[in-house]
Structure formats: structure tokens, C-alpha cells
Amino acid sequence: MILINGKKTSQLELSDRGFHYGDGLFETIEVINGHCVFLKLHLERLAQGCETLEIPFKSFDLLREEIKTLTHHQRHAVLKIIVTRGSGGRGYQQPTKINPTRVVLLYPFPDFPDVFKTEGIKLRFCANRLGLNPRLAGIKHLNRLDQVLARAEWHSADYQEGLMLDINNNVMEGTMSNLFIVKKNHLYTPKLNMCGIKGIIRQLVFLAAQDLGINLTETDLSKQQCLEADELFLTNSVINLWPVSQLVEKSYRPGAITQKIQRWLEDFKTQDLCQIS
Amino acid sequence: MILINGKKTSQLELSDRGFHYGDGLFETIEVINGHCVFLKLHLERLAQGCETLEIPFKSFDLLREEIKTLTHHQRHAVLKIIVTRGSGGRGYQQPTKINPTRVVLLYPFPDFPDVFKTEGIKLRFCANRLGLNPRLAGIKHLNRLDQVLARAEWHSADYQEGLMLDINNNVMEGTMSNLFIVKKNHLYTPKLNMCGIKGIIRQLVFLAAQDLGINLTETDLSKQQCLEADELFLTNSVINLWPVSQLVEKSYRPGAITQKIQRWLEDFKTQDLCQIS
Numbered sequence: 001m002i003l004i005n006g007k008k009t010s011q012l013e014l015s016d017r018g019f020h021y022g023d024g025l026f027e028t029i030e031v032i033n034g035h036c037v038f039l040k041l042h043l044e045r046l047a048q049g050c051e052t053l054e055i056p057f058k059s060f061d062l063l064r065e066e067i068k069t070l071t072h073h074q075r076h077a078v079l080k081i082i083v084t085r086g087s088g089g090r091g092y093q094q095p096t097k098i099n100p101t102r103v104v105l106l107y108p109f110p111d112f113p114d115v116f117k118t119e120g121i122k123l124r125f126c127a128n129r130l131g132l133n134p135r136l137a138g139i140k141h142l143n144r145l146d147q148v149l150a151r152a153e154w155h156s157a158d159y160q161e162g163l164m165l166d167i168n169n170n171v172m173e174g175t176m177s178n179l180f181i182v183k184k185n186h187l188y189t190p191k192l193n194m195c196g197i198k199g200i201i202r203q204l205v206f207l208a209a210q211d212l213g214i215n216l217t218e219t220d221l222s223k224q225q226c227l228e229a230d231e232l233f234l235t236n237s238v239i240n241l242w243p244v245s246q247l248v249e250k251s252y253r254p255g256a257i258t259q260k261i262q263r264w265l266e267d268f269k270t271q272d273l274c275q276i277s
Numbered sequence: 278m279i280l281i282n283g284k285k286t287s288q289l290e291l292s293d294r295g296f297h298y299g300d301g302l303f304e305t306i307e308v309i310n311g312h313c314v315f316l317k318l319h320l321e322r323l324a325q326g327c328e329t330l331e332i333p334f335k336s337f338d339l340l341r342e343e344i345k346t347l348t349h350h351q352r353h354a355v356l357k358i359i360v361t362r363g364s365g366g367r368g369y370q371q372p373t374k375i376n377p378t379r380v381v382l383l384y385p386f387p388d389f390p391d392v393f394k395t396e397g398i399k400l401r402f403c404a405n406r407l408g409l410n411p412r413l414a415g416i417k418h419l420n421r422l423d424q425v426l427a428r429a430e431w432h433s434a435d436y437q438e439g440l441m442l443d444i445n446n447n448v449m450e451g452t453m454s455n456l457f458i459v460k461k462n463h464l465y466t467p468k469l470n471m472c473g474i475k476g477i478i479r480q481l482v483f484l485a486a487q488d489l490g491i492n493l494t495e496t497d498l499s500k501q502q503c504l505e506a507d508e509l510f511l512t513n514s515v516i517n518l519w520p521v522s523q524l525v526e527k528s529y530r531p532g533a534i535t536q537k538i539q540r541w542l543e544d545f546k547t548q549d550l551c552q553i554s
Binding site: 002004009010011012013014015016017018019020021022023026028053054078080082085089090091092093094103105107128129131132133134135136141142143144145146147148149150151152167175176195 | 288292297305355362380406412418429444453472
């Protein structure tokens with residue numbers, strides 16, 4: 001089921017600027033027993049993204065209602081929210097009156113084997129690079145050709161994710177996830193001030209590290225540093241946390257810090273699930 | 278009128294990857310008395326863009342027919358072509374079978390005063406920068422947030438266009454046009470190997486310069502070099518060529534080289550119009 005501006009339909013107005021220019025934002029949220037996990041944080045990030053793109057989206061109450069309509073009977077699903085600058089004429093210039101488009105839609109929850117969470121996944125490096133764009137860095141906008149091209153590099157199910165470097169050879173993130181590495185009991189994650197998406201689970205790992213007394217530093221990371229790490233893990237709102245069991249030729253075991261963070265995230269999610277949404 | 282995959286409709290399937298990721302390309306073409314100006318060159322650039330994005334679009338014959346259906350009665354209009362990777366599920370990964378979406382639609386031709394062509398236009402610098410992305414540089418893809426944000430910087434009709442710098446402070450192009458400057462009878466235009474769109478008229482200015490024996494160099498250009506230029510002009514497929522009469526505080530007159538190139542382009546367009554399409 002899809003709701004576009006509250007209406008049940010799978011058809012979008014062709015004049016939508018989301019289609020013409022990628023002029024909008026999205027969020028991807030896990031739904032468990034009718035509860036949208038970390039919804040508040042996702043809507044906060046959406047609001048920040050709207051501010052960055054200067055999209056005057058105010059209908060958060062309507063959006064919340066539509067999300068409820070769509071999700072309240074769902075056992076386990078993925079909710080996608082898209083907000084765009086709405087319809088417009090030809091050209092980059094915005095119409096005088098902007099009516100943002102809001103879309104909520106559901107996808108089946110992907111059928112990941114349990115071992116991805118317990119044993120870890122296999123990771124590769126992608127050849128396609130992330131462009132540099134400080135103004136757009138961090139937010140979850142709709143201009144995603146870099147990720148599309150990187151994800152097209154492998155078809156085999158042997159690899160669950162690919163790491164992307166930026167054009168300066170810094171390792172930045174997975175095509176769909178954020179990266180953390182552990183070296184000598186210290187956590188590191190790429191600074192995402194020139195490109196990349198600041199994920200909600202990434203944000204929670206900062207909270208987890210603080211809570212658990214683990215040092216966490218945002219930094220530049222090289223391929224070599226990833227290969228020499230003691231532990232690696234990936235995060236996003238659908239996978240939550242996947243340890244990395246293999247990167248190129250190098251093997252890893254889910255380490256103590258990865259497991260601590262993973263347990264903390266599970267507990268935090270349980271707390272979120274117990275809240276009345 | 279709009280045709281989506283040959284069907285008269287203004288409604289797009291929401292699952293289109295053009296909407297979710299900007300996973301596609303576009304072309305903007307002037308239509309005069311049912312003739313699409315420089316159509317062959319536009320379709321060649323579209324094909325190149327598809328190759329860069331690895332979109333397996335082969336339906337150029339169908340596209341040409343649809344363009345004809347849409348434009349053959351039009352006196353003066355703007356044709357927009359959009360090709361995307363078609364519909365897909367959630368996530369960046371492409372479906373096994375890709376059915377690209379083709380869209381053709383018409384807009385009224387903008388009502389520009391004649392003085393823009395004869396006396397020139399007023400130009401400003403934009404604060405918003407172009408990100409760096411060598412793989413995507415040059416092609417006319419749908420990830421256009423940089424241009425959207427730059428074009429949102431001014432609302433007054435006093436300025437007809439804004440120049441965009443990249444994040445390294447090189448002047449690259451207008452929000453919707455390519456830039457040329459003249460200094461001591463030599464033409465310069467920004468190299469577009471890190472960002473920007475290689476326009477069809479830009480491509481023809483290279484041909485014009487060669488034909489007219491004018492030196493033309495692709496180079497890095499600073500704000501200062503633009504301000505100290507003898508002549509400046511902008512090009513795109515809708516405006517063709519606009520001399521610049523003012524940049525910030527500095528005034529210019531349409532110079533000899535600008536006018537030579539402008540006349541050459543007019544003649545070349547007349548030849549194109551006389552061809553049977």
C-alpha cells in the first residue's frame with residue numbers, strides 16, 4: 001500500500017520535482033508489530049534535511065497519521081517515507097507556492113539469515129566513488145546515483161555489502177550502511193562532512209559508546225586501516241548492526257566491542273518498542 | 278501533453294527509480310515548427326549518459342516516434358526527454374530485468390525579451406557550490422540538487438542567471454547554462470571533468486571556434502578571471518547564446534567574438550532547421 005499526500009495510489013504526478021531533480025528526502029524505517037522503530041529520530045532527521053534543502057514541509061502531524069494508517073497492522077515491514085518539494089514547471093527555479101509531496105509506502109522486511117547478525121557478513125570495496133558535496137553531506141536526499149552505481153558492481157550473493165571510498169581515497173560508508181572499525185579497543189567511524197549519510201543507528205552507536213565508556217572518534221579512514229582493524233561492523237535501520245566476517249581476503253570474528261554495541265542497540269530498540277507511539 | 282512509454286498520461290509509477298534515486302537522464306530541446314533543433318546531438322548525448330550510468334536503453338526508434346507525435350504540430354516549444362532505469366523494488370540494487378522508462382513532454386517556450394540576445398543579461402555569483410564527482414561530470418543526469426539550491430538564491434528578475442563555483446573555487450557554469458569568456462581574442466571555458474553539464478550548444482561553440490579560427494581553451498577559471506574578461510557569454514539549448522552585460526558591479530558590451538559565435542550558431546541552427554528530420 002502506498003499513500004501519496006494521504007491518497008491511496010501508486011501513481012505520482014509526473015511534474016513532481018522529486019522525479020525531475022531528486023529534489024527531496026527519504027527515510028527507511030523498520031516496522032515491528034505496528035510500531036515504527038525510532039520514528040522520532042527519523043522524523044527529526046527528515047526535518048533537518050528539509051531545513052538544509054529549504055523545503056517548507058510542515059505537515060508532520062498528517063505524515064504521522066498516514067504512517068499509522070499504513071503500519072498499524074504490520075507485523076514486520078520496512079516503511080519508506082519520501083518528502084519532495086512538490087510539483088513544478090520546467091527549470092530549476094522553484095514555484096512561488098511550494099506544496100511538498102509526502103509519500104509513505106511499505107515493503108516486505110528482507111529475509112536476512114540470522115548468521116549475518118551473529119557471524120557477520122562479507123564485505124568488498126567498490127570502485128565507484130562518492131562525490132564530495134559538503135552542503136548535502138549527512139542528509140538522506142534523493143540524489144543517489146553514486147550508491148546506485150556502486151551497488152551495481154556486484155551481483156553475487158557472496159557479498160552482502162560494498163564499502164565506498166570518496167574521490168580522495170577515504171573510506172566513507174557502505175552503499176546502504178555506515179561503517180565502524182575497532183582498533184585497540186577504540187571505535188572509529190568516518191567523518192561524514194564531505195559526503196555520505198548520517199544514519200540513525202550510526203547516531204545511536206555514538207550514544208552506546210558514551211554509555212558503555214568506549215572511545216569513539218570520527219576520523220578519516222584508509223582502506224589499509226580497515227584491513228588492519230581488529231573488528232568491523234556496519235549499521236543501518238533495517239540491518240541494525242552486522243559484524244563483518246570478511247573484507248577482501250581478510251577474516252574477522254565478531255569481537256567484544258562489536259557485541260557490546262550490538263547488545264546495547266538491541267536493548268535500546270526493546271525500550272523503543274515498549275513506548276507508546 | 279506527456280507520453281510515458283508511449284502512453285498519454287501525466288501519472289508516473291511511484292516505483293520508478295528516477296523518483297527514488299534520480300536514477301536517469303534528461304534532455305531539453307527547442308522545437309521550431311515541428312522540428313527538434315539538434316535532435317541528433319541530444320540523442321547522442323542521451324546515449325552517452327545511458328552508457329555512463331549503465332542504463333540499457335535501446336528504444337531510440339520508439340523515442341523518436343514519440344517525439345514526432347508530440348512535436349510535429351508545435352510552432353515553438355521546449356521538449357523535455359527523460360529516460361530512467363525504470364521501476365524497481367526497495368534498495369539501490371537494480372532489478373534483474375531492467376525496463377527503462379521514457380518520458381517526453383512539452384513546455385511552452387519561455388518568453389525572453391529580445392534584448393537578452395542583443396544587449397546581454399545580468400549575471401550574479403551563487404553561494405551554493407557544485408560538488409565534485411568525476412564519474413558523473415558532463416552528463417545530464419537527474420541528480421540536480423546543486424542547481425536547485427543555487428537557483429533558489431535569487432528571486433528578483435534583475436538577474437537572469439547565476440554562476441556556480443565548485444568547492445575548490447573554480448567557476449564552472451551557470452545554474453542552467455555553460456560559460457565562455459573572451460580575453461585578448463582568446464576564448465576560454467571551464468573544464469568540466471569534475472562537475473557540470475557539457476551542453477550541446479557548448480559543444481557547438483567548439484565547432485564554431487574551430488571554423489572561425491578562434492583559439493578556445495578548456496581551463497580552470499577563477500571569479501577574478503571572469504571579472505577581468507573582455508567578453509562573457511552563456512549558452513544552452515533554449516537560450517542558445519546570451520551575451521553577459523553585467524557581472525556583479527562590472528559591465529560589458531557584447532564584443533566582437535561573442536557576436537561572431539552568435540551569428541555562427543544562428544547559421545548552424547538555420548542549416549539544422551532546413552534538414553528533414
